[in-house]
Amino acid sequence: MTRIVLFFCIGYTLNAFSQKDLPTTDSNAKYYLDDGKNTDADADFRIAATSLITGFLDLAYEQRINHTYSVELGGGYQFNKGVDVFKLVDDGVVSLSFPSDEELTKGMGFSLTAKRYGGEEAISQMTFQALTYRNRTSTFETYKYNAQDIFYTLGWKYLLSNSISAQAGFNAGLRLSKYAHTGTARIKDVKKTGFYGGFSAGFGCYIKY
Amino acid sequence: MNFSKISILLFLIIVCTNTSLAQGQINVQERHGDLFEQEGRGFIDVVELPNGGYMSLSTGSAGGAFSLGNIIRFVQYKALHYVQVYDKNLNLVEQKQLDLDHLGKNLAFEKLVKFQNEFYVFSTFVNEKNKKKYLFYSKFDMDKRALEGSFIKVAEVKDPAAKTGYSESSFDITLSKDEKYMVVFGKDAELIKKERKSFFGKSSKQSKIGTHDFNFTFWVLDKDFEIINYEKNYAVTLKESSDKFYVRDFAVDDKGAIYILGKNDVVDELTRAEVKSNKRATWVDINKSAFVLEKINPDGKTEQYITSENDLLVDMNILFDKKGHINLVGLNGEQVYAKLATTGVSRIVLDNDNLDEISNVNDNFTEDVLEHVNDIMESEKSIDNMRNENRKSRIQKKTDKKLAKMTPEEKAYFDIKKRAALNVNSIAFSGLDENGDAMIVLEEQHLEIVTSSYTDANGRTTTTTTYYYHYDDLIFTKFIGDDVVQNYYKKSFVSINSPLQKSMDVSLKDGELTVMTQGHIVKSDGDLSKVRDAELKAFSRSEKIPGMKRKYFTYRKTVNEDTILAPAQNGKKVVWYKITVD
Known part of the structure; x- marks a missing residue:
């Protein structure tokens, strides 16, 4: 009896070894496509690194509308006078009435952007075109400086590591600025219109709801 | 001779002339569809549809780049694919983007395959986390001109995508002759071995022979996409030999068995021009130009056929005849120092079951063929046929002087033209x-x-x-x-x-x-x-298409035994030509 059982056991084992272990096709694509990367983000919360040069801490929230368009809302707090090249140019003209060496007392701003991405890749890894309206007001000891920028951006969005976003872009547009005296002296407001442009970059975090 | 006799004679002469001219001509019909603006830039495939129409695939990209020297560089591109459907006259019916995105990931297009009378799109995805490249298939819905259903994973290979210094991983998909089986070949990304550098930075000269890893993985799928044959990291090797072979050709037969035609690496070494320029001293190694055919049955059993070591073979292909016999058609070679010159052709017929040799036919190129294809022989012949004896003898003296100055190696290369x-x-x-x-x-x-x-x-x-x-x-x-x-x-x-x-x-x-060359x-x-x-009119500049200033042909395909399709392009403007040969 033992011999018969042993014979069958050996036979079964040999048969099992002779069978090839064949893989199968798998419809669970999700498992194979999951690389941990947030490539299909719904939103992006970002800090504008280049705004720090102008003294503003700009934070932006970008919301995807569909795979081509997104909208972005931004708010900024000015912590320092910074270096705003376009203001410095204007300052040179109005320096007698609005001295540029005054201390900054307060600064706030907001922005609204509409973005269009190529290749239906909104909002994570693609080139984009954007139209932005930005309003910033800086309050000094005796006057307020208000800049309204309307500009076009040609930019690139990146996914660094799994969820860290990066954005870079070249801007060009119009600046409508206004110097308004806040003191008692009767100094007329000065309005200026000029070019606004340059390079902007920021880092953030992609969010998937 | 009266007038009526002369008329009959003239009629007969005209009829005979026309008949003889017609016999010497090929009946080629060239038609083209209407002009349209294509999405994408270039065509990658065109297939015939069951309704007699055609479908093409074109590729383009979205995104852009900006760079300022090597310091600032912004690049973001995405490959896009488009499907164009035409009627039987190649007039555009519809053009649509082929969406290969799935679960927020961009999949790369691999191939469009017609299998069991259905179209399937194969796509790949490199998963950096798993360090693998996956191959998926999806059914293509002809009515919707879009992918239908899910992406199904078929195969995978190793791909450490983020790491540099690796060769690209790849897949290759082919069908059996009766379209009952499909074979997928996978090649892992391999670490590119750095050349050893000497103290002064110069790389040490090392032969590549034996340093390559020719392992590969394959999957054989039946008509239901069930994997019936599979081998991982398979290597074609010879018993009691350290020689390594890489896949030159492969095929799957009507029983699901896979045939791998391995080419000895030495053969490639010989045919490379660099070998000659490097003046490799090891040219004497050239007696190893064997090809090996390995049959792997679905049950895992293997058979092997090795070409005779005495036969130097330059290239070889696998074909299957109606009886299921394997036909190995090849190019015979002759060693001339570091080069393997092609001297003739061979056909080896093997039995499908045990790879026993049924027949082996070899033949050298004929003198007539060599005289016409080797330009140097043609010019020599024209010298021989010269009527001006003085000029003829002057040229011959010059040639004799040249020959006298030649080294034995140069002379060997000079002489081989009569045989190769x-x-x-x-x-x-x-x-x-x-x-x-x-x-x-x-x-x-x-x-x-x-x-x-x-x-x-x-x-x-x-x-x-x-x-x-x-x-x-x-x-x-x-x-x-x-x-x-x-x-x-x-x-x-x-x-x-x-x-x-x-x-x-x-x-x-x-x-x-029927061969379509560049213009004929x-x-x-x-x-x-x-x-x-x-001569093809389509390729001629004089053949104008309204709305298209110039025509450029960058793609063409033989869609059946007597029809070739070729798009004439100028920027985004396209006209498809249909060339039919009777």
């Missing part, structure tokens, strides 16, 4: 006709590199290197039983600085070959006794 087609290194086309006769088409190809220097008035020297890719004469060979017939077709075409994606299209019908249709008779040609 000098610029043939691979099989351009091979096929079996309805009678089971094998046909091989060879094309002379060579690269000419011209470096020229120019010094301007300021003493600045500019050096320019121009690459001339030559696509010259064709050699036709046919194995009829134990006989081999041959013929040739003279042509010359040069592409400057970029090689042609495809230099010719070949189809085989009723034992006759070449047709052979069943026994290769006659080779005729016809």
Whole structure:
């Protein structure tokens, strides 16, 4: 009896070894496509690194509308006078009435952007075109400086590591600025219109709801 | 002779002349569809649809780049694919983007395959986390012109995508002749071995032989996409030999068995021009140019056939005849120092079950063929036929002087022209006709590199290197039983600085070959006794298309035995040509 059982056991084992272990096709694509990367983000919360040069801490929230368009809302707090090249140019003209060496007392701003991405890749890894309206007001000891920028951006969005976003872009547009005296002296407001442009970059975090 | 007799005679002469002219011509019809603006930039495939219409695939990209030297560089691109559907006259019916995104990931297009009368799109995805590249298939819905259902994973290979210094991983998909089985070949990304550098930075000269890892993985799928045969990291090796072989050709038969034709790495070493330029001292190693055919049955059992060591083979293809026998059609070679020159053709027929040799037919190129395809022989012949004896003897004296100065190696290269087609290194086309006769088409190809220097008035020297890719004469060979017939077709075409994606299209019908070259249709008779040609109007500049200033042909495909499709493009404007040969 033992011999018969042993014979069958050996036979079964040999048969099992002779069978090839064949893989199968798998419809669970999700498992194979999951690389941990947030490539299909719904939103992006970002800090504008280049705004720090102008003294503003700009934070932006970008919301995807569909795979081509997104909208972005931004708010900024000015912590320092910074270096705003376009203001410095204007300052040179109005320096007698609005001295540029005054201390900054307060600064706030907001922005609204509409973005269009190529290749239906909104909002994570693609080139984009954007139209932005930005309003910033800086309050000094005796006057307020208000800049309204309307500009076009040609930019690139990146996914660094799994969820860290990066954005870079070249801007060009119009600046409508206004110097308004806040003191008692009767100094007329000065309005200026000029070019606004340059390079902007920021880092953030992609969010998937 | 009266007037009526003269009329009858004239009539007969005209009829006879027309008949003889018609016999010598090829009936080529060239039609084109309407002009349209394509999405994408270039075409990658075109297929015939069951309703008689056609469907093409084009590729383009979204995104852009900006760079300022090497410091600032912004790049973001995404490949896009489009499907165009045409009626039977190649007029555009619909154009649509093929969406290959799934679960927020971009999949890369791999291939469009017609399997079991359905179209399937194969796509790949590199998963950096898993360090693997996956192959998926999806059914293509012809009515919706879109992918239907889910993405199903078929195969995977290793791919450490983020790491540099690795070769690209790849898949290759092919079908059995009866379209019952599909085989997927996978090649892992391999670490590119760095050349050892000596103290002074110069790389030490090392032969590549034996250093390559030729392991590969394959999956054989049946009509239900069930994997019926699979081997991981398979390597073709010979018993008691350290020689390694890489896959030159592969096929799957009607029983799901896979055939791998391995080519000894040494053969490639020989055919590379660099070997000659490096003056490799180890040229004596050239007695190893064997090809090995390995059959792997679905149950895992293997059979092996190795070509004779005495036969030096330059290239080889696998074909299956109606009986299921394996036909190995190859190019015979002769060693001339570091080069393996192609001297003839061979056909080995093997039994499908045990790979026993049924027949082995070899033949050298005929004198007539060599005289016409080797330009140097043609010029020598023209010297021989010279009537001016003084000039003839002057040239002959010069040649004799040159010969006297030649080294033994140079003399060997000079002499081989009488036995070998000098610029043939691979099989351009091979096929079996309805009678089971094998046909091989060879094309002379060579690269000419011209470096020229120019010094301007300021003493600045500019050096320019121009690459001339030559696509010259064709050699036709046919194995009829134990006989081999041959013929040739003279042509010359040069592409400057970029090689042609495809230099010719070949189809085989009723034992006759039809070849589409750069501007001509070449047709052979069943026994290769006659080779005729016809100039294609489509490729001519004089053939104008309203709305299109110039025409550029970058893609074409033989869609069936007698129809070739080729798009004429100028920017985004496209017109598809349908060239039919009767």
